[in-house]
Amino acid sequence: KAGVTQTPRYLIKTRGQQVTLSCSPISGHRSVSWYQQTPGQGLQFLFEYFSETQRNKGNFPGRFSGRQFSNSRSEMNVSTLELGDSALYLCASSLEGLLGEPQHFGDGTRLSIL
Amino acid sequence: TQLLEQSPQFLSIQEGENLTVYCNSSSVFSSLQWYRQEPGEGPVLLVTVVTGGEVKKLKRLTFQFGDARKDSSLHITAAQPGDTGLYLCAGRSNYQLIWGAGTKLIIKP
Numbered sequence: 001k002a003g004v005t006q007t008p009r010y011l012i013k014t015r016g017q018q019v020t021l022s023c024s025p026i027s028g029h030r031s032v033s034w035y036q037q038t039p040g041q042g043l044q045f046l047f048e049y050f051s052e053t054q055r056n057k058g059n060f061p062g063r064f065s066g067r068q069f070s071n072s073r074s075e076m077n078v079s080t081l082e083l084g085d086s087a088l089y090l091c092a093s094s095l096e097g098l099l100g101e102p103q104h105f106g107d108g109t110r111l112s113i114l
Numbered sequence: 115t116q117l118l119e120q121s122p123q124f125l126s127i128q129e130g131e132n133l134t135v136y137c138n139s140s141s142v143f144s145s146l147q148w149y150r151q152e153p154g155e156g157p158v159l160l161v162t163v164v165t166g167g168e169v170k171k172l173k174r175l176t177f178q179f180g181d182a183r184k185d186s187s188l189h190i191t192a193a194q195p196g197d198t199g200l201y202l203c204a205g206r207s208n209y210q211l212i213w214g215a216g217t218k219l220i221i222k223p
Contacts, residue, residue: 004156035213040123042202042215043157056210090156102147103211105156 002027004093004106012112018079021109023091025072029104031055031097032074034066037088037108046089049074050097078111086113117141118205120214128222130192135201135217138185143205143212146186148177151200151216193221 005024013019025032034046045058049068068074072093078085088110092103119138127133137146145164149157161170163179163186170177174197176189190197198221204211 033211040215043204043211043213045210045213048210058210092156102159102162105149105158107155 004091004104006089006091006106006109008109009107010110010112012114013081014114015081015083017081018077019081019111021076021078021089021091021111023074023076023093023106025074025091025093026104029093029095030072031094031101032068032072033092033094033097033103034074034076035090035092036060037090038086043090046076048097055097081113083113085111087111118203118212118214120201120203120217122217123215124218126220126222127193129194132189132191133193133219134187134189135219136185136187137203137214139205139212140184141205141207141212142183143207144183145206146179146183147204147206147211148186148188149202149204151202152198157200157202193219195221195223197221 007022031050033048035043037043048056052068063079066076088108090108092105094101094103121136147162148160151157161177166181166183168179174191178187200216200218202216203214
C-alpha cells in the first residue's frame, strides 16, 4: 500500500514569490492535514481538509491556503513568501480524521526562502 | 492556548543505557500519541494512549499516560543506535493534534 506522497521534496524560492505544494494521501484516506515544522517550534498545525472542505484551521496568516480535490489529493499554497516561511512542510492523512485515529505522514517538502 | 512541553530537548547517551523523556501539559487531552521522526522523513506513529494511567509496551519502549491525562512519559530500556531520532508527543484536542517540540535523542555505539 503506497504511503503519503509529497512533491516536490525540495524547493528554493525568493521573497515575494508564491509556491504550491502537493500531497497525495494513502488510498482511501479522506482527511489531509498540513503542518509546518521548524527547529525548536515543533509541528505547527496549518489546516485540515476532509471531503474537499477545510474543516479546521490553525493560526497562520491568510497567505497560507489550501484545497482538496475529489480524489482527496491536497495542495497547499503560500503567497508573498517571507524568509520566516523556510521550513519543512508535512502533510498527514487519515481515514476520517477522527479523535485518536493514527495519522500517516509524508516525508515533507523542504522549502527554503532566499 | 494549549501547550505540550517536552523534556529534555536533547539527549545523547551511550548504547545500553536507559532513558526517560517527558511530555507535560496543564491541559487534559482525550488521547496522546508518540511519534518518532528520522532525518529526511516524516514522523511515524509509535503508540496512542487513551486511558489515564495506561501503560503500553513496544519491545524496549514503555509509554505511560498520566492519571489526569495531562502528561506522558516514554522510557527506553537498553537503548540502541537504531533508537536515534526525534521523539514527538501529540495530544488530541477536538480535531487538532497539539504537538510538543520534540526530544532529539542520539544513541552512541
